[in-house]
Amino acid sequence: MLANYHTHTKRCGHASGEDKEYVEAAIQAGLKILGFSDHCPWIFPRKDYVSNMRLAPSEVDGYFYSLESLKKEYERDIKIYIGFETEHCPELLPAQDELLKGYPLDYMIMGQHFLGTEYDSVYTGWKHPEPEVLKGYVDTVIDGIRSGRYLYVAHPDLVNFTGDGQLYREEMRRLCAALKEADIPVEINILGLSEGRQYPAKRFLELAKETGNKAVIGIDAHSPAQLLNAEGIARGQALCREYGLELVDGDLLEK
């Protein structure tokens, strides 16, 4: 494996280790490209609300400063890209763009953890039998894909729909088709795979196979050690073979 674009830092509040340790672990793992994509801050309309799962807006400066320094320090060993993982929340995007303006941002990935704003919508990863949650998720992710803002979609199969299987297939087929149309690979999320979460979901990979999607391995590292999870990565690669998904690896930003 040459590249991983899904890496967090301790600033999000649920990851551990120093930035430098992530870089050194990536080099040890043999990666040639390391993309940082910590949970992007939002400027929330509710000023009294503080998220406990993402950077605070005030941490953006330190994030770029630290990663830019590491980029230079390790330029002979590894290529570092600086990005964020974010939900696609159209009404909050202008403020997000304003916040990130002027920083050397290389890319964004979309991880639709919430249907809307974090404090007044549902976490899509919980079990949901309601068709509206599934449809809302798929509509929003497709919107995001078509916006052209994102390198790829993190754990596209995060939505944990427990209702009608036929409806799941219809909706998620729409998502697979939108990914294919935009030439965006399906992420095989190694953290979810290693922790036995609902993603990567075999029922989703079946649809990706049918649609002819490509795939990308995303480690979703929340600790430096997770970058060295060779067994998890091998399992992810085996899933791609099993479902006939062509694996995309290397520099996705140099198109």
Ligand SMILES: [Zn+2]
């Ligand atoms: Zn996280």
Ligand SMILES: [Zn+2]
């Ligand atoms: Zn992530």
